[in-house]
Amino acid sequence: MALISPASEEVTKSVAVPKKTSKALGTSRSELPVLETFLQMNPEEKFDLEAVNSIDTRALLEQARGDKHVLREVIRTAEALLPRVRAETEDPILVSGILRDKTLDWYRRSSTDRTWTDTVPLRWGGMFHESRVPGGRLSRKLSVRLIGLINQAVEASGAVAFLRAGFSGIFRGSAMMAKMVQFSLGSKRPRLTQQVAQAYLDDLAASPRNGDRPLPLSRLSDFARRNGSSEVSMTLAELFTAEGTSLLTVLDPRFHPELSSLSIRILSARNQEEGATYDLVQGGAHASGSSAAGEGAAMDAGSSFPWEREGMTSKDWVVLLRDLGKRKTKLDPPPRDNPRGRESYLVLRELLLEESAARKAFLTVAWKGRPSGPVLLSQLLSKGQWVPEVDTDCDYLEAELDHIEEALADPKHEEGHWALGHGWTVVREVAKGERTYRAAAKSGD
Structure with a gap:
């Protein structure tokens, strides 16, 4: 009888056993604090996300079996923690904020902690999303593990015990959780937030700091290849x-004087099939903005990033298009979700209307597929006459063209004629x- 569906595989089914026989099953005294530690947790002053993530739910459930009162306390605690975990x-x-804290922990501890690669992947794995090592360890998502724990504890406690606890604890917790789910679904958070965060965290856990050398973020780069580097960036x-178009500051030295x-750092792919790669560098953000050469280096790596950047100027676009052309790298398309609502998109379009050299450079590195408006516009302006390959290209x-003319608020619009500004008519x-x-x-x- 479960309020939350479906039960996680993280907690296995077993016959309820009194605590007196737990030692016979291999539960030693050293394991007993797992249950005690969990029951002392709450979503407020005693909340520690990493500590919750480190709880062995199998051992916890095994220690609680046979005592229905303890099982009810496990249910109450898990349901109280779940909304906070999800938020x-x-x-x-x-x-x-959590990723910045873990990055600081990695910087300070990983190079001297010999147990880092043995212990930290277990403590950080599955915190935001499922962690998987090919052919090896699998850590399920923390919220999924908590749901599985609740369901298995409800089943082990029996129907009568469940009903006794229900109105005072379980139902209230479920209502809180439902509210949090609604918050999550209604929020404007990026779709890949949890997966990207977990991939980054897994990279930190798997590789201690090696002096000032860059840390290749291999899991994050692999995820970008599978899901699109533009979305990940x-x-x-x-x-x-964001610092420029190819650097994102994780830890700012103004707040951390010791580093x-x-x-x-975002490194653009050599071709569209590969996708961007990422690494963690020290001293990169401020060094890149110290000179014109640094500015060029920053622009050099960000073929997928400029769409999100605020304050992208025409000069920035000229530098980026030039550098992409030198490397024979394609510019990633803007997100299809309202691309014309992005300032960087509008700045690029104005540049294409103003300068023939910019149109030529853009067509050399332009993406294929939708949104195709800027590409078709550049082809028309460059050739003077344009015949579509397929009828949908006309639309x-x-x-x-309509969007450009609407922005100019020209009251003299005539069907089939467009005044685009900069002397252009179509x-x-x-x-x-x-x-x-x-x-x-x-x-x-």
């Missing part, structure tokens, strides 16, 4: 502070049921 591991602001931008800085182009021609477009610039661009 801490789903809200980007809270996730960011934008999720990271929600969690950390220069710790930043995630995409006209949507882009005319649609229809012959034999097929649409073609002509563009002309008064300035002679």
Whole structure:
């Protein structure tokens, strides 16, 4: 009889055994504090996410079996902790704070702690999302483990004990949890927040700091290859502070005088199939902004990141397009979710309207596929006449033209004619049921 579905595989079924026989099953006295420690936890002053994540739920349930009163306390404690766990591991602001704390812990302890790679992966694994080592250890998501613990404890306590505890504890906890679920579903957090956070945390846990050498974030890079480096980079931008287009500051030396800085560096892929890679570097963010050369280096690596950056200027786009062209690397497309609502998108489009050299550079590195408006617009302006390969391209182009003209608020709009500013006009021609477009610039661009 379970309030939360489905039960996790993290807690296995077994016959209820009185505490007196626990020693016969291999439960030693050294394991007893697991139950005591868990029951002392609460979602307020005694809350420690890492400590909750470190609880062995199998051992905990085994120690509680046979005592229905203890099982009810386990249920109450788990249900009280669950909303706080979900909030801490789903809200980007809270996730960011936790990741910064763990990064500082990695910086201070990992290089001198000989047990780091043996103990920390177990303490941090599954905190935000499932952790998996290919062919090896699997740590399920913490909230899933807590749900499994609740369900198994309810089943072990029996129906009568469950009903006695229900109105005072279980139902209230479930109501709190339902409220938190609604908060999570209704929030505007990035879709990949938990997966990205866990991949980053797993990288820190797996590799101690080696002096000032960069730390390759292999798990995060692998995740980006599978799910899209653009989405991953934008999720990271929600969690950390952007410095240029290729660096995100994790730890700022203004608040941590003992270190220069710790930043995630985004390295663009050599081709579209590979995806971006990431590493953790020391002193990178502030060094990159100290000179023009540093600015170029920062722009050099961020083919997927500029869409999320605030304050992206025309000059920034010129540098980025030039550097991508030198490396023969494609620019990642902007997110399909309202791309025209992004300042960086609008700045790029203005640049394409203004400068023929920018259009040429853009078409060399432009992405394939949607959103195709900027690409089609550049082709039209560059050639002066444009014939679509497929009819749907006409709709995409006209949507882009309409958006430009609406921004100019021109009251003299005529169907099939667009005034785009910068001296540009576009005319649609229809012959034999097929649409073609002509563009002309008064300035002679």
